[in-house]
Amino acid sequence: MRRTNVVKLVVDGETHEKLKELGIITAKCWNEVNWLRMQQFKKGEKVDFAETEREVYWKYKHLLKVNAQQVARKNAENWRASSP
Numbered sequence: 001m002r003r004t005n006v007v008k009l010v011v012d013g014e015t016h017e018k019l020k021e022l023g024i025i026t027a028k029c030w031n032e033v034n035w036l037r038m039q040q041f042k043k044g045e046k047v048d049f050a051e052t053e054r055e056v057y058w059k060y061k062h063l064l065k066v067n068a069q070q071v072a073r074k075n076a077e078n079w080r081a082s083s084p
Contacts, residue, residue, distance in 0.1 A: 049076045
């Protein structure tokens with residue numbers, strides 16, 4: 001059984017904007033790594049998880065730090081879970 005915790009953040013305007021920007025950048029990172037993997041898949045190639053992870057990490061590391069790597073790994077987890 002999974003549990004869900006709901007947390008309400010109470011932040012000032014500046015922190016809200018920073019969190020919003022972080023969320024947008026994270027979504028862009030996810031979409032880009034997903035797009036790279038989808039292109040490989042559509043071409044009939046083997047999806048190279050390590051290379052696509054490396055590519056987005058180097059692009060987003062100055063914005064997301066190690067979180068860029070975690071986004072790519074979570075995306076890979078989803079890809080592997082949906083494989084036949």
